[in-house]
Amino acid sequence: MRKCKIFVGNSHPELGNMVCQRLGIEPAPCTLKKFANGETSVQIGISVRDEDVYVIQSGSPSINDDIMELLILVSACRGGSARKITAVIPQFPYSKQCKMKKHRGAITARMLANLLVMAGADHVVSMDLHASQMQGFFTKPVDNLYGGPSLAKWIRENVEDYEDAVVVSKNPGGTKRVTALADSLKINFAMIHTDRRRSKDLYSQNKDLQQLKLRKQSMLRKNRPIVRQGDHPNEEENIILSNGIQTARIRNGHVIGDDEADDDEDAILESDSELNSIDALDSHGLGGTYDAVDSEDEEEVPVLYREQLITLVGNVRGRSAIILDDMIDRPGSFISAAEHLVQNCGAKKVYVVATHGIFTGDCLEELEKSDAIGTIVVTNTYPISAERIAGSKKLVTIDVSPIFAECIRRDHYGESISVLFDSLAAL
Amino acid sequence: MPTNSIKLLAPDVHRGLAELVAKRLGLQLTSSKLKRDPTGEVSFSIGESVRDQDIFIITQIGSGVVNDRVLELLIMINASKTASARRITAIIPNFPYARQDRKDKSRAPITAKLMADMLTTAGCDHVITMDLHASQIQGFFDVPVDNLYAEPSVVRYIKENVNYMDSIIISPDAGGAKRAATLADRLDLNFALIHKERARANEVSRMVLVGDVTDKICIIVDDMADTCGTLAKAAEILLENRAQSVIAIVTHGVLSGRAIENINNSRLDRVVCTNTVPFEEKIKRCPKLAVIDISSVLAESIRRLHNGESISYLFKNYPL
Numbered sequence: 001m002r003k004c005k006i007f008v009g010n011s012h013p014e015l016g017n018m019v020c021q022r023l024g025i026e027p028a029p030c031t032l033k034k035f036a037n038g039e040t041s042v043q044i045g046i047s048v049r050d051e052d053v054y055v056i057q058s059g060s061p062s063i064n065d066d067i068m069e070l071l072i073l074v075s076a077c078r079g080g081s082a083r084k085i086t087a088v089i090p091q092f093p094y095s096k097q098c099k100m101k102k103h104r105g106a107i108t109a110r111m112l113a114n115l116l117v118m119a120g121a122d123h124v125v126s127m128d129l130h131a132s133q134m135q136g137f138f139t140k141p142v143d144n145l146y147g148g149p150s151l152a153k154w155i156r157e158n159v160e161d162y163e164d165a166v167v168v169s170k171n172p173g174g175t176k177r178v179t180a181l182a183d184s185l186k187i188n189f190a191m192i193h194t195d196r197r198r199s200k201d202l203y204s205q206n207k208d209l210q211q212l213k214l215r216k217q218s219m220l221r222k223n224r225p226i227v228r229q230g231d232h233p234n235e236e237e238n239i240i241l242s243n244g245i246q247t248a249r250i251r252n253g254h255v256i257g258d259d260e261a262d263d264d265e266d267a268i269l270e271s272d273s274e275l276n277s278i279d280a281l282d283s284h285g286l287g288g289t290y291d292a293v294d295s296e297d298e299e300e301v302p303v304l305y306r307e308q309l310i311t312l313v314g315n316v317r318g319r320s321a322i323i324l325d326d327m328i329d330r331p332g333s334f335i336s337a338a339e340h341l342v343q344n345c346g347a348k349k350v351y352v353v354a355t356h357g358i359f360t361g362d363c364l365e366e367l368e369k370s371d372a373i374g375t376i377v378v379t380n381t382y383p384i385s386a387e388r389i390a391g392s393k394k395l396v397t398i399d400v401s402p403i404f405a406e407c408i409r410r411d412h413y414g415e416s417i418s419v420l421f422d423s424l425a426a427l
Numbered sequence: 428m429p430t431n432s433i434k435l436l437a438p439d440v441h442r443g444l445a446e447l448v449a450k451r452l453g454l455q456l457t458s459s460k461l462k463r464d465p466t467g468e469v470s471f472s473i474g475e476s477v478r479d480q481d482i483f484i485i486t487q488i489g490s491g492v493v494n495d496r497v498l499e500l501l502i503m504i505n506a507s508k509t510a511s512a513r514r515i516t517a518i519i520p521n522f523p524y525a526r527q528d529r530k531d532k533s534r535a536p537i538t539a540k541l542m543a544d545m546l547t548t549a550g551c552d553h554v555i556t557m558d559l560h561a562s563q564i565q566g567f568f569d570v571p572v573d574n575l576y577a578e579p580s581v582v583r584y585i586k587e588n589v590n591y592m593d594s595i596i597i598s599p600d601a602g603g604a605k606r607a608a609t610l611a612d613r614l615d616l617n618f619a620l621i622h623k624e625r626a627r628a629n630e631v632s633r634m635v636l637v638g639d640v641t642d643k644i645c646i647i648v649d650d651m652a653d654t655c656g657t658l659a660k661a662a663e664i665l666l667e668n669r670a671q672s673v674i675a676i677v678t679h680g681v682l683s684g685r686a687i688e689n690i691n692n693s694r695l696d697r698v699v700c701t702n703t704v705p706f707e708e709k710i711k712r713c714p715k716l717a718v719i720d721i722s723s724v725l726a727e728s729i730r731r732l733h734n735g736e737s738i739s740y741l742f743k744n745y746p747l
Contacts (some may be wrong), residue, residue, distance in 0.1 A: 100574075109564035132529040136540035144530065153473040172604035179601040179622050189622070192638065193608050313619060313638045406473035418533030 001025060003083075004412050005048055006074055009057030011066040012383040015090060015401055022405035031425035032069060035261035038067060042072045044080060052412050053082040056404070059358070060383050061094040067093055067112065071119040078120030086411065087116055088404060089121040090381035091327075091356045098137075113137035125382055125407055128326050128355040139404065143417055145407060147355035147379050148177075150398050151182050154377055155322065158396075159351065165320040166190050166347075168312075170337040178324050190314020190321075190378040192337050194250070248309045248344045253332045255310065255339040310340045317346035328378060331366035338372035349374040356382050357397070368392050431513050433733050434477050436484045438499050441705040444520070444691065445485040447722035452730060461499065469499055471506045473673035481733050482512040484726070487705045488523050490653075491685035497542070498525055501549040508550030516553040516732065517546060518725060520575075521679045526651075528567075537734030545568035555728055557703055557721065558650050558678040573738050575724055577678040577701050579745040581703040582613050584719050585646065589674065595619055595643040599661045607648055619645075621661050634660065652677040652700070655686045659693035672696045679704050680716075687713045 005028040010017030020027045023198050029045035046334075055077070057070040070087065077085050106238065109130075124138060127145040135142040155162050160183065164256035169191040171176040182189035249256050257375055321341045323334060341347040350373050357378030364384075367373055368391075376392070378384075379400045389395060404422065410417050435454055437445030439461045449456050458474030500517060507515045527538035539560075547552065547569050553569060554714045557575045558676045585591050596618040598607035604620050611618035619638020621719050645665045650674070652658060662673040673695050680700025682690075690698050690713055699717045700706065710716045727746035729739050 098566065100565055107566040131561070131563050132531070133561045135530050135564075136528060136537040136563070136567050142530070169604075172598075172608040175601040175620070177605040190633075191604060191617070191620070195612060311617075416533070421533065 001409065001412055003050065004052045004054070005046065005082075006054045006056065006408070007044075007077075009055065009066060009069055009073065011060035011062075011069075012058040012090070014380075014383065015058065015380055015404075018399065018401035019056060019088075019405045019408065021031075022402055023409060030073070032073075034065075040068050040072055042069065042076050042173070044073075044076050048080040048082040049079050050081065050083045053077045053085045054088055054408055055085065056088040056090075058089060058381055058383065059091040063093050067425045071115055072122045073082050074116065074119040074121050084122045085120055086125060087121040088125045089409065090127050090400070090404065092126045092129055092134070093360070096329075098129075098131045098134050099153055107137075109134055110137040118373075123411070125404070125411070127379075127403075130326055143237055143411075145403055146421055147400060148181055148184065150379060150400055150403070151324075151353055151377065152181060153357070154396070154398055155185060155351075155353070159320055159322070162320070164186060166314065166316045167240055167324050168192060168314070168316065168337070168341065170194075170325060170333050172325050177326060181322075181324055188314070190312060191311065192340065193311045194333065194336070195309040195311065209412075240408045243334065247309055248340055249305050249307055250336045250340070253336055255336060255343055310336060312340060312345050315345075316341055318348055320351065321345075321347040322347045322351045322353055325354045327358050328352065328354045328363065328367075328376070329358045329360055333372075334367060335372070335413075338370060342372040346362065351375045351377060353377045355379050357384055358382050358396075359384065359388070364388055364392055364395065368394055432484050434480045434512075434730065435729075436473070436482060436503060436507070438486060438496070438503065441487040441496075443705060443707060444487050444702055444722055444725070447702075447720065448485060448726045448729065449528045450663065451723055451726035456721075459503075469495075469502055471499070471502050473506060473510060476510075477507060478511045479513045482507045483518055483729050484513045484515065485518045488519065488521050489701065489705045490662040490681045493523050497545075501545060504546065504549040504551050508518060511692075512530065514552045515550060516555060516729075517551045518555045518726065518729070520555075520557040520701075520721070521681070522556045522564065523558055525564060526560050529624055539564050540567045543569075546742050547568075553732070555725070555732070556581060557701075557724075559623040560650060573732070575608055575721070575738075576742050577703075577721060577724075578610060579615065579741070579743060580646070580701065580719050580724060581610065581676055581678075583732065583745050584676070585614060589646065590644060591616065591646075593644050593671070594646050595638070595640055595642070597621060597638075597645050597647045597661065597665065599623075599647050599649050599657055603649055606650065607669050621664060623657065623660075629659050636664055636668055640665055640668050642669065642671050645670045647673065649675070649677045651679045651681060652698070653681050653686065654684045655682065655693070655698070659689050662693055662695045666694055675701065676700075676719075680711055682706055682708055690715050 006020055006025065007030055008027040010032050017027060031043040031045065033041050035041055055070060055073050057066055073088060074085055088282050094108040094112050100107060122140055124186045128147045129144050132144055135144055135204060159165055163188055167182040167187065167189045169175045172193055173192060175191050240417060259342050323337055328334065338350040341350055346383045352373055367376055373394065375396060376394045377396045379398045381400060407417055408418055433454060434457045435445060435449050436457050436459055445456055460472045460474065462470045484498060484500065486500050502640050504515055504517060524538040524542050527536065529537060552570055554572045555575065556572065558577050559574050562574060565574055591614055593737060594616055596607045596611040596616055598604045598620040601620065607618045619636065619640055622635045647658060647661055658675045665673050674697040675695055676699045678701050681704055687709055695715060697715050697717055699719060701719045701721045703721060723746050724741055728738055728741055
C-alpha cells in the first residue's frame with residue numbers, strides 16, 4: 001500500500017502487528033516512551049507528509065495513558081502534515097459512559113470523541129460500540145464494525161446442535177443485540193431480568209398453587225410453533241411461542257434454592273431500610289439529568305442488595321444457552337445468570353460470548369471457577385495477557401485482525417466498507 | 428437575585444400544550460406573530476421586549492409537517508437570540524428525527540445529530556425534551572439537555588385507570604425491553620416481550636412472544652406509535668395467547684398514516700398517548716384514544732429551571 005503508514009500503540013501491540021502482517025507492511029517506526037515525571041513522549045521515526053496514516057490503539061488496563069498516547073500520536077501526525085489520520089480503536093474506551101447515568105453524570109465517551117477530533121483525527125474505526133448512537137458524538141465519519149458475524153461463525157462451527165440453542169440476554173437492555181444474533185443464526189432467544197426492588201411477598205405469592213398450575217399449563221404449551229398463513233399468499237407467518245417464566249433468588253451473587261432458609265429477620269430488615277434510604281437519595285437528589293430508564297446498566301450489584309430475584313423469560317430446558325453481551329467486564333451478573341440457567345432452568349451447557357473481553361481484576365478467574373459456565377468466547381479487540389489465556393481452560397479468543405486489516409485496506413483504496421458489515425464471517 | 432422573568436413563546440399552530448403549561452404556571456403566552464408569505468417562507472416577530480428575559484419556547488411537533496415546525500422553531504430561537512434574551516430554552520417534548528440516531532445502514536445520515544447542531548447554532552441554550560428515543564442523543568448536544576420521563580405520569584395513569592394487579596407489561600420489540608422492565612418494576616408486575624422480524628419497513632412478518640400472558644390485562648408500552656400496525660398485530664398475538672384484554676400506552680402518539688383506522692379496526696381496548704404530540708382532531712375520530720396530560724411535568728420543570736432548582740425529582744415523581 002503506497003503512501004500509507006500504520007502506527008501501532010502500546011495498548012495492544014499483538015493486534016496491531018497482526019493487522020500489519022495481514023496487510024503485508026511493517027508498522028511505521030515510532031518511539032513511545034514515558035518521561036520520569038509520567039509524561040508520555042512520542043517520536044515519529046519516518047516522514048508522514050501527505051500520507052494516509054492509521055493509528056491502532058485499543059483500550060487496556062492502563063487506559064488513560066493509552067488514550068493520552070493515542071491523542072499525542074494523532075496530534076504528532078497532524079503536525080507532521082499527514083493527509084488523513086484514521087484512529088483505529090477496536091475497543092473504544094469509556095464507551096460505557098455514553099449517557100448520563102447518575103445525577104450530574106458526565107458523558108465521557110462524548111468528551112473523548114471531542115478530544116480525538118480536536119487532536120486531529122479525520123476518521124474513526126471501532127468495533128461494537130457500546131451504543132451505536134455513539135457515532136453521532138463525532139463530527140467526523142465513524143465506521144462501527146461488527147463482531148457479531150465472527151461470533152456467529154464460531155457458534156455455527158463449535159456449538160453442537162446450535163440450531164436448538166438459545167441466545168440469552170442477561171439484562172433487558174441487551175435484548176436487541178441478542179435478537180440480532182438469534183435472527184442471523186435463525187434460533188430462539190430468551191432474556192434474564194434481575195430485580196432488586198420486588199418484595200419478597202411477591203415471590204412467595206408467585207409460588208402459590210394457582211401460579212404453579214398456570215406455569216404447568218404454560219410448560220405444556222411451550223415450544224409448540226403455530227404456523228399460520230400470512231396476509232400475503234406467498235408470505236408464511238410463523239408465530240412461535242416460547243412461554244414460561246422462571247424465577248429464583250440470588251444472594252451475594254449466587255443462586256440459592258427454594259428451600260434455603262432466609263437470612264435472619266434482622267438482616268433483611270436492615271437491608272430493606274438501607275434500600276429505602278438509597279431510593280430516597282435517588283429521588284430527592286439535586287439537579288442534573290439522569291437516566292432512570294437505563295440505570296440498570298451497572299451490572300455489579302452493590303453489597304447491600306443482598307437478595308434479589310432473577311427471572312428468565314423464555315425457555316432453555318435441555319438446550320445449550322449462549323449468554324451474549326458486548327463486553328465481559330465484571331463476572332457477577334454472568335455467573336448468576338449462568339447458575340440460574342443451569343440450576344433452575346435446565347440448560348444443557350452455558351456459553352458466555354462477547355466481543356470485548358475486558359476481564360477486570362480476577363473476572364476471568366471467577367468465571368473459570370463457576371461450574372455453570374462451560375465456555376467463554378471473546379474476540380481479541382482487548383489485550384489479554386498470554387499467562388491468563390494459558391491459565392484458562394474455558395477461554396476461546398477469536399482473531400478479528402483480518403476484519404481491521406480489510407477495513408484499513410478498503411478505506412485506503414477508497415472502496416466500500418459496507419460489505420464488511422455482513423459478509424465478514426468469511427474472512 | 429435576577430430580576431428576569433419567564434417568557435413563554437409558542438408558534439401559531441398547535442398551541443394546546445403551550446396554553447396548558449401557561450395556565451399551570453399562571454402566565455400568559457408572550458404575544459408573537461408568525462407570518463408565512465406565499466412562497467412558504469416564515470417571518471417571526473415578538474410583540475414585547477424580551478431583553479434579559481428567560482425564554483421558553485414550547486413546540487409540539489406532530490406528523491405531516493415536521494420540517495416546517497422545525498424551521499419555525501429555529502427561527503423563533505434565533506429571533507429571541509437577536510432580541511438579547513438572557514437564556515433560551517427549547518421545549519421539544521417529541522424530539523424530531525430522534526429515530527435517525529445512528530448509522531443503522533451504510534451511508535445513513537445521523538439526522539438527530541444534525542438537529543442538535545442546528546438548535547445549538549440557532550442560539551439555543553438549553554433543551555427540555557421527553558422520553559428521547561435513545562438517551563445517547565443527550566450527548567449530541569453541546570448544551571445541557573434535560574430528558575424528562577413520562578413514566579411517573581404513566582404509572583399514575585395505570586394506578587388510577589387500570590386494574591393493574593392483574594396486568595402484565597408488554598414490550599412490543601426487543602429494544603423496548605428495558606423500558607418495559609423498569610415500568611414492571613415500578614408496578615411490581617411481570618413483563619413479557621414480543622419480537623418481530625421486519626421483512627420490509629412498516630410490515631411485520633414474524634412475531635415471537637416471550638412470556639406468559641394467560642388471563643392477564645396486557646399493557647403494551649412503547650415510546651412512539653406511528654401507523655399502529657405493530658400495536659394492532661401485537662394485540663392479536665396477545666389475545667391469541669389467551670390474554671384477557673390489551674391496552675397500549677405510548678409516550679409519543681404520532682399516529683400518522685392509517686393509524687386511526689388501524690386502531691379502530693384492531694382488538695386493542697384503548698390506546699393511551701401523552702399530549703407531547705398534538706392529536707386533538709384525531710381523538711374525535713377515534714373513541715379508543717385517551718390522553719395523559721404531561722403539561723404539569725413541563726410546567727414544573729420550567730419553574731424549577733427558572734429558579735435554579737433541581738429537576739431530577741421529576742424523573743421519578745409526578746408533580747402535584
